[in-house]
Amino acid sequence: MDDETKRHWALIRTLPGIEWSGRTRYAAAMFFYQRGQMDAETLEIYRICSRLDAEDPVSVLKSHHLGADWISRMETESDRP
Incomplete structure (x- = not known):
């Protein structure tokens, strides 16, 4: 994993x-979306949550049964920087 990707993994895991x-x-989510690693529906949840600092987008994804692939990536230890 290159340094830029590692940096964005750290950013997308910023605590609520x-x-x-x-x-x-959201900025980090846009990075992954532009690389084809996140779908538009998942990015939209990050956009909605971008003004809600206390809201965890992964929790929102889970509660709406969206972004299963992305949630799996977030929970996979091998993707962590």
Whole structure:
């Protein structure tokens, strides 16, 4: 995994509740979307959550039964930087 990808994995895992964390996660989500690693539906959840710093987009995805592939990637240890 290259350094840029590692950096974006760290950003997309920014904890909820931190000021600007929603926007940080959304920026990282856009990186993965542009690389074809995230679908548009999942990106939309990150966009909606971008103004909600306390909201965890992965929890929203799970509650709406969306983004199963992405959730799996987030939970896979091998993808962690």
